[in-house]
Amino acid sequence: METTKTNTTVITSEELRAHWQGHRGLTRKLIEAFPEQEFFDYSIGGMRPFADMVQELLAIAVPGLREIVYGKTEELHEHLEHGKQKAVILKLWDEATVQIDELWTKISLERFHEDILAFGQYEGSVWSTIFYFIDNEIHHRGQAYVYLRSLGIEPPFFWER
């Protein structure tokens, strides 16, 4: 174990970025674990296929951060041109990974407690908005675990980031 660090904050900005990217890495593994067709079509109980949830996550992450950084209201674009190909989604996912890291460096520490209106309609602070992005991803990915299990596919471990 490492020696104890001295730090009088709950979590640093860099730790939160890495925490989110760790979750995003796991979500990427879930996308990979789905068979191509089931990724786009399979659902339970009238819920959305995982591909639709992933498009929501893509619609939120980079545009949401861009709005936080530049202050210009963004729109939610949840319908991408994917041609039912996982490779297209995975490419967009990886591009978002790079963009998140770039945008993150532009959020100064003082801004996390600033009040904002995400996507022109969701009230919160910068921190609560970013936590919502992460929590929403965990929530939908948890649903994808059930989809995979019901398809007889062993999902990646939750704690593997």
Added chain:
Amino acid sequence: METTKTNTTVITSEELRAHWQGHRGLTRKLIEAFPEQEFFDYSIGGMRPFADMVQELLAIAVPGLREIVYGKTEELHEHLEHGKQKAVILKLWDEATVQIDELWTKISLERFHEDILAFGQYEGSVWSTIFYFIDNEIHHRGQAYVYLRSLGIEPPFFWER
């Protein structure tokens, strides 16, 4: 909207406590939304019924925080005497809510970056361990959303805390 607050930290300890308790309030609503029998027995794809996941959450939250506060290794007790009654689980849930608030006041800010071994086996910092508790709850609750939907029951909104 409130005026912008001055605060040079990502999230305060009190905000993290309230954030978790907000999630716990939503999880409580999910427990309430399940029919009694399905809460204990219903599953998809060989996964655990939601009652078993909730017992895991109860086994983690208070003992996990107690271990952080007092430094004495805790064991995971995931099998409670519930007699297949949701009321017993809900009572334990509400008792845990109070205990979490009490234990939380004993975690000083300097401790969040201390390295610990949760339940004698999981390496991490205090912050990453607490984030794991919260993320794990969101993950399993997301699965319970699928259970409810597949039972034809409308779950509470994810953003209602």
